[in-house]
Amino acid sequence: MKLLHKVKRHIADNELFDKQSKLLVTVSGGVDSVVMLNVLSELGFNLSIAHCNFKLRGVESDKDENFVRNLAMHMNLPIYVQEFDTEIYARNHKIGIQEAARNLRYAWFFELIDENGLDFINVAHNANDNTETVLFNLSRGAGLEGMRGIVAKNNRVVRPLLSCSREEIMIYADNHGLTFRNDSSNDSVKYSRNRIRHHVIPEMEKINPSLHTTILRNCGVAQKLTNFVEQCMKHEIEKLIVKQTPGCILTIDIGTLMHMENNTLVLYYILREFNYTYSDCQDVISCLKGEPGKIFEADGYKLLKDREYLFLKQLGNEVTIQEYHFTLDNYPDDWPAELKLELIETNNPLDILTPELSVAYVDADRISGSFILRKWQKGDRFKP
Amino acid sequence: MKLLHKVKRHIADNELFDKQSKLLVTVSGGVDSVVMLNVLSELGFNLSIAHCNFKLRGVESDKDENFVRNLAMHMNLPIYVQEFDTEIYARNHKIGIQEAARNLRYAWFFELIDENGLDFINVAHNANDNTETVLFNLSRGAGLEGMRGIVAKNNRVVRPLLSCSREEIMIYADNHGLTFRNDSSNDSVKYSRNRIRHHVIPEMEKINPSLHTTILRNCGVAQKLTNFVEQCMKHEIEKLIVKQTPGCILTIDIGTLMHMENNTLVLYYILREFNYTYSDCQDVISCLKGEPGKIFEADGYKLLKDREYLFLKQLGNEVTIQEYHFTLDNYPDDWPAELKLELIETNNPLDILTPELSVAYVDADRISGSFILRKWQKGDRFKP
Numbered sequence: 001m002k003l004l005h006k007v008k009r010h011i012a013d014n015e016l017f018d019k020q021s022k023l024l025v026t027v028s029g030g031v032d033s034v035v036m037l038n039v040l041s042e043l044g045f046n047l048s049i050a051h052c053n054f055k056l057r058g059v060e061s062d063k064d065e066n067f068v069r070n071l072a073m074h075m076n077l078p079i080y081v082q083e084f085d086t087e088i089y090a091r092n093h094k095i096g097i098q099e100a101a102r103n104l105r106y107a108w109f110f111e112l113i114d115e116n117g118l119d120f121i122n123v124a125h126n127a128n129d130n131t132e133t134v135l136f137n138l139s140r141g142a143g144l145e146g147m148r149g150i151v152a153k154n155n156r157v158v159r160p161l162l163s164c165s166r167e168e169i170m171i172y173a174d175n176h177g178l179t180f181r182n183d184s185s186n187d188s189v190k191y192s193r194n195r196i197r198h199h200v201i202p203e204m205e206k207i208n209p210s211l212h213t214t215i216l217r218n219c220g221v222a223q224k225l226t227n228f229v230e231q232c233m234k235h236e237i238e239k240l241i242v243k244q245t246p247g248c249i250l251t252i253d254i255g256t257l258m259h260m261e262n263n264t265l266v267l268y269y270i271l272r273e274f275n276y277t278y279s280d281c282q283d284v285i286s287c288l289k290g291e292p293g294k295i296f297e298a299d300g301y302k303l304l305k306d307r308e309y310l311f312l313k314q315l316g317n318e319v320t321i322q323e324y325h326f327t328l329d330n331y332p333d334d335w336p337a338e339l340k341l342e343l344i345e346t347n348n349p350l351d352i353l354t355p356e357l358s359v360a361y362v363d364a365d366r367i368s369g370s371f372i373l374r375k376w377q378k379g380d381r382f383k384p
Numbered sequence: 385m386k387l388l389h390k391v392k393r394h395i396a397d398n399e400l401f402d403k404q405s406k407l408l409v410t411v412s413g414g415v416d417s418v419v420m421l422n423v424l425s426e427l428g429f430n431l432s433i434a435h436c437n438f439k440l441r442g443v444e445s446d447k448d449e450n451f452v453r454n455l456a457m458h459m460n461l462p463i464y465v466q467e468f469d470t471e472i473y474a475r476n477h478k479i480g481i482q483e484a485a486r487n488l489r490y491a492w493f494f495e496l497i498d499e500n501g502l503d504f505i506n507v508a509h510n511a512n513d514n515t516e517t518v519l520f521n522l523s524r525g526a527g528l529e530g531m532r533g534i535v536a537k538n539n540r541v542v543r544p545l546l547s548c549s550r551e552e553i554m555i556y557a558d559n560h561g562l563t564f565r566n567d568s569s570n571d572s573v574k575y576s577r578n579r580i581r582h583h584v585i586p587e588m589e590k591i592n593p594s595l596h597t598t599i600l601r602n603c604g605v606a607q608k609l610t611n612f613v614e615q616c617m618k619h620e621i622e623k624l625i626v627k628q629t630p631g632c633i634l635t636i637d638i639g640t641l642m643h644m645e646n647n648t649l650v651l652y653y654i655l656r657e658f659n660y661t662y663s664d665c666q667d668v669i670s671c672l673k674g675e676p677g678k679i680f681e682a683d684g685y686k687l688l689k690d691r692e693y694l695f696l697k698q699l700g701n702e703v704t705i706q707e708y709h710f711t712l713d714n715y716p717d718d719w720p721a722e723l724k725l726e727l728i729e730t731n732n733p734l735d736i737l738t739p740e741l742s743v744a745y746v747d748a749d750r751i752s753g754s755f756i757l758r759k760w761q762k763g764d765r766f767k768p
Contacts, residue, residue, distance in 0.1 A: 134522075139588045141598035143605055144528060192591045203583040204523045207576045214525035221527055221662050224649040225613065231645060232616040261615060265608040278605050 003164055003172040007039050010163040014152040019045065022118040024080075026050045026109065027071065029064040029181035032124035034071070035169045036161050038178060040122065041075060049079040050112055050121075052105045054086045056097065064181050080116075082108050106157075113156065125150050125159045127212035128166040128197070134215055135196045135204075148226055149219035165212045236266045245311060249274070249301070252310040258288050274312060275299040284310070324373040339373065387548055387556040391423050394547040398536040403429065406502040408464075410434045410493065411455065413448040413565035416508035418455070419553045420545050422562060424506065425459060433463040434496055434505075436489045438470045440481065448565050464500075466492050490541075497540065509534050509543045511596035512550040512581070518599055519580045519588075532610055533603035549596045620650045629695060633658070633685070636694040642672050658696060659683040668694070708757040723757065 010016070017023060025040060027033040027049050040047055051068040053061050065081060072079035090100035109121045130149040137146025152162050161169065173180060205211045239260070245251045250270065257263050268281040275298040287294050287305060296303040297315065304311045324332050328341050343364060394400070401407060409424060411417040411433050424431055435452040437445050449465060456463035474484035493505045514533040521530025536546050545553065557564065589595045623644070629635045634654065641647050652665040659682040671678050671689060680687040681699065688695045708716050712725050727748060 135588070136591070138518075138522065138599070138602075139592045139595060141592075141602050143602055144531070144609055147528070147531065195587055195591060199587040200584050203579055204519070207520070207579060208523045208525075211523060215522070217662065218522075218525050218527055221649075221652070224646060224662075225528055228616070228646045228649050229609065229613060232612070262608060262612045265605075265612050268605070278601070278608075 003035075003168050004039055004042060006163055006168070007160050008043060010152065011043075011160055016153050016158040016160060017045075017120050021120055022046050022048070023120050023122050024048050024050050024109065024113050024116075024118045025122045026052075026105075026124070027068050028052070028124075029067045029071075030124075031173050031178075031180040032126055032161060032166075032169055034178055034180040035173050036122060036124040037071070037075070038176060039172070040160060041077075047077050048116070048118060049077050050109060051079065051081045052101075052108065053081065053083045054101050054104075055083060056086055056101070067181050080112055084108075110156070120156050120158045123157060123159050124161050126161045126164050126166055126169055127216050128201070130162060130219060131201060131212050131215045132193050132196045134219065135200055136192060139192075139196075144222060144226055144229070147219065147222040149215065149222070151223060163216060233266065233269045236260065236262075237270055240266065240270070242309065245309070248311045248313055250310075250312040252312070254288055254305070254308055254310060257285075257310070271298070271303070271312070274301045276301075276303070325370045326373060327370045330370075341371065387419075387552050388423055388426060390548055390552070391544050392427060394536065395427075395544055400537050400542040400544060401429075401504050405504055406430050406432070407504050407506050408432050408434050408493065408497050408500075408502045409506045410436075410489075410508070411452050412436070412508075413451045413455075414508075415557050415562075415564040416510055416545060416550075416553055418562055418564040419557050420506060420508040421455070421459070422560060423556070424544060425461075431461050432500070432502060433461050434493060435463065435465045436485075436492065437465065437467045438485050438488075439467060440470055440485070451565050464496055468492075494540075504540050504542045507541060507543050508545050510545045510548050510550055510553055511600050512585070514546060514603060515585060515596050515599045516577055516580045518603065519584055520576060523576075523580075528606060528610055528613070531603065531606040533599065533606070535607060547600060617650065617653045620644065620646075621654055624650065624654070626693065629693070632695045632697055634694075634696040636696070638672055638689070638692055638694060641669075641694070655682070655687070655696070658685045660685075660687070709754045710757065711754045714754075725755065 023040060023045050025033070025037050025047050027037050028051070037047070037049065049068065049072045051065060053065045055061055069079060069081065084101070084104045086097060086100050086104060089104060090097050093100065093103075095103075112118065113121060134147060134149045137149075140146070150159065150162060152159050172178075201211065208214055240252050240256055242251045242253050252267075252270070257267065260266060264278070264281050264285045267284060268276070268278045271281060271284075272278075276296070277298075280296060280298060284296055284303065284305070290305070292305055292307045294305040296305070300315050302313050302315050304313065324335060326332060326335070326341065328343055407424065407429050409417070409421050409431050411421050412435070421431070421433065433452065433456045435449060437449045439445050453463060453465065468485070468488045470481060470484050470488060473488060474481050477484065477487075479487075496502065497505060518531060518533045521533075524530070534543065534546060536543050556562075585595065592598055624636050624640055626635050626637050636651075636654065641651065644650060648662070648665050648669045651668060652660070652662045655665060655668075656662075660680070661682075664680060664682060668680055668687065668689070674689070676689055676691045678689040680689070684699050686697050686699050688697065710716060710725065712727055
């Protein structure tokens with residue numbers, strides 16, 4: 001009864017769904033999903049079952065399928081079952097079996113709810129899964145994003161058991177005489193996760209017996225904090241990004257960046273999706289005042305420090321150096337510069353020569369045809 | 385040689401100090417502090433030694449002191465030694481031994497550098513200590529702040545060994561034939577820390593052998609992120625806090641709060657130092673549209689939801705309801721309201737009565753003496 005109450009409150013607190021919602025309950029046959037199915041049924045929700053047969057454990061996989069089919073029959077619930085060629089898919093897409101199984105099942109779940117007018121996909125992650133995810137992310141260095149753990153509601157995927165510990169789920173199954181299937185893949189496939197589950201977490205629970213609840217609460221705040229940071233970052237980033245330059249993914253204003261508080265962090269939030277590390281961004285920031293021309297490479301990208309701007313470009317498929325032909329009356333449509341050509345008629349050329357850094361004077365009598373604008377290339381010389 | 389280079393770079397990257405700095409090196413006699421002393425000496429810095437004798441381990445404590453005195457003599461460095469009555473201090477201040485020792489030594493270190501014209505206090509925390517701190521904070525639920533770990537430079541306290549693992553430090557000691565003392569308190573006193581050190585971390589290192597470096601990098605970003613969040617929060621909080629109300633610690637504008645993005649999080653950043661949890665703040669936010677009068681209590685504080693404002697007050701030492709006596713010409717010095725009294729002379733009183741919510745008309749002929757301004761109390765009635 002305690003678990004029932006906990007789930008009910010979790011559903012309300014996180015606004016997962018309501019009594020009108022049509023729920024797809026994904027049931028593997030393991031204790032978590034069997035308890036989820038029973039709890040949602042006891043709470044009187046409108047349910048359909050989905051079961052995936054990944055054909056990865058031979059006859060065991062088929063026994064799981066039969067178990068879930070029987071469960072659906074006894075509970076008088078509609079059931080959808082799908083078989084997958086997980087190994088072939090993994091091989092074809094050059095990904096691991098776990099990732100293949102995840103891609104396949106979520107693609108199918110979304111298809112199912114779209115085709116059958118259902119609202120939410122219920123997945124049986126619990127508080128222990130969340131703690132494992134946080135510790136796993138921490139050990140790999142996933143930062144604030146990793147500290148968010150598993151979210152209770154992500155678009156149309158919901159997790160009604162997320163606030164319950166594995167122990168509470170086992171006790172519920174026991175008290176209600178529920179039968180379930182043991183997933184034999186659990187112990188072998190998820191090597192790192194099992195290390196965390198069986199060795200790390202029990203020790204940390206000795207320090208804090210309410211570890212899962214504590215971490216779950218932290219994750220909630222980390223989720224809100226991530227939103228807040230992203231919202232603030234958006235404002236900061238908008239100040240930095242200037243109008244698009246042809247051939248560039250991003251153009252960043254150096255002057256603004258130099259005078260911005262927390263500029264390394266903001267730059268990192270811009271560049272991290274292009275494989276730059278925080279340390280790379282520290283290097284960039286420390287070179288802002290230096291000579292132009294410096295290039296910072298990351299996997300697949302390069303960042304050029306010019307005079308006023310940082311230009312981010314893709315590596316590899318670089319376009320041949322673009323040329324823009326222009327005359328006094330004719331600029332091309334994609335004219336990228338603020339450069340303008342002006343004809344000054346005079347009998348005393350030397351009189352009009354006022355020295356300015358952004359102006360060059362050329363004798364119109366000595367040239368013909370069109371001008372060409374292109375980037376500086378090795379060997380080019382210019383004496384103002 | 386590798387460690388020497390690592391420390392040198394860490395000092396430069398984090399701008400800990402330079403060749404002109406006068407460093408106080410705190411040496412317990414354990415391997416970390418002995419290696420720190422040797423590395424800083426090899427790097428040619430200007431050093432003085434400080435050693436605390438906490439008198440907690442009888443003859444062992446005195447042997448440590450002698451060891452460090454000898455070390456200083458051989459290295460020809462000035463040394464400061466202080467004995468503490470740690471147990472008496474702990475008893476008098478009703479705090480634990482560890483906290484007492486920390487308070488005592490830092491108070492003395494700061495005294496030392498002030499009195500002797502020194503610049504920085506060098507403490508021998510390493511990358512493993514940092515990982516332990518992060519995991520300890522995580523298990524207790526310390527949020528983003530806890531993920532910052534140990535900082536390389538905090539005001540005048542610096543940690544030159546922070547980027548080095550315990551293993552690297554041991555190898556350096558071994559290669560340089562350094563002798564050091566084993567701290568026997570290490571295994572018994574810090575119970576939770578040792579659980580993390582001996583059981584949790586070794587398992588996590590099997591998942592990521594560069595665990596300490598990974599976590600150290602994460603901590604760096606978490607430190608910057610905390611700064612960024614605090615800076616953004618400051619802006620948001622400024623929008624919410626309105627002018628002080630007598631008897632209140634804080635007055636928060638409900639209208640602004642209701643329409644603010646991430647309002648629960650912002651409210652949490654305001655109220656967390658007054659013992660409110662994130663969940664308390666969720667409750668407050670969900671009641672903003674409701675009737676006034678609701679009170680939310682946290683340890684030592686209460687938050688009153690009024691019509692336009694949230695008032696935060698201290699519990700316990702509540703003042704008796706304050707009264708302000710005023711007349712036409714005389715307002716008290718601490719006059720809290722924008723209320724003003726004005727005498728209008730007229731022969732046709734009904735002509736001047738323009739209905740306005742913020743104005744009340746009273747017949748001057750029918751009153752005498754001073755007015756009293758006070759909060760609404762049960763039983764008060766007013767018909768405009």
